[in-house]
Amino acid sequence: MSEFIGLAAAALTTLSFLPQALLVIRTRQTNGISLIMYIMFTTGVAAWLVYGIMEQSLPMILANSVTLLLAMVILGLKIWHSLQARTQGATEATSAPIAS
Amino acid sequence: MSEFIGLAAAALTTLSFLPQALLVIRTRQTNGISLIMYIMFTTGVAAWLVYGIMEQSLPMILANSVTLLLAMVILGLKIWHSLQARTQGATEATSAPIAS
Numbered sequence: 001m002s003e004f005i006g007l008a009a010a011a012l013t014t015l016s017f018l019p020q021a022l023l024v025i026r027t028r029q030t031n032g033i034s035l036i037m038y039i040m041f042t043t044g045v046a047a048w049l050v051y052g053i054m055e056q057s058l059p060m061i062l063a064n065s066v067t068l069l070l071a072m073v074i075l076g077l078k079i080w081h082s083l084q085a086r087t088q089g090a091t092e093a094t095s096a097p098i099a100s
Numbered sequence: 101m102s103e104f105i106g107l108a109a110a111a112l113t114t115l116s117f118l119p120q121a122l123l124v125i126r127t128r129q130t131n132g133i134s135l136i137m138y139i140m141f142t143t144g145v146a147a148w149l150v151y152g153i154m155e156q157s158l159p160m161i162l163a164n165s166v167t168l169l170l171a172m173v174i175l176g177l178k179i180w181h182s183l184q185a186r187t188q189g190a191t192e193a194t195s196a197p198i199a200s
Binding site for chain 2: 023
């Protein structure tokens with residue numbers, strides 16, 4: 001029984017990042033998403049992957065590889081949108097008419 | 101060595117939801133956050149908690165209790181904001197002047 005619950009838990013927590021990645025790709029909306037969260041989370045999942053390799057645990061390696069991929073997509077788009085917003089802000093500032 | 105990596109991974113993935121919860125509480129912005137992700141993730145973390153209790157693993161019980169609490173805060177605020185947006189949309193629709 002606990003084996004089944006563990007597998008269900010792993011599948012749910014791993015695949016839960018898929019709808020978030022798809023939403024970010026589709027809407028390009030990331031301002032509600034915490035950059036710090038995804039830096040910490042992605043680093044943590046990478047550490048779980050290293051741990052799984054050291055412990056030679058195939059379920060951990062598979063689950064954390066999928067989660068790492070999805071988390072990196074979300075983190076990458078979050079960084080990309082933050083940089084875009086910053087450059088847009090900068091161009092607006094420089095092109096604004098200077099009050100004479 | 102792998103023990104240390106496992107602990108670091110657990111701490112990072114658990115605490116990563118704290119900055120997201122604080123951002124949502126502070127900015128009230130959840131439209132970039134996927135409701136389906138947090139329903140799946142919260143269910144998955146609850147399952148990990150049940151698994152940890154069945155396996156009598158204190159680290160799993162502690163880590164997943166913290167993550168569950170933080171994930172429920174984010175999920176609760178996401179649902180709350182979605183309901184608010186819906187009722188606001190409904191009141192605007194009914195109070196809009198009917199084109200005669």
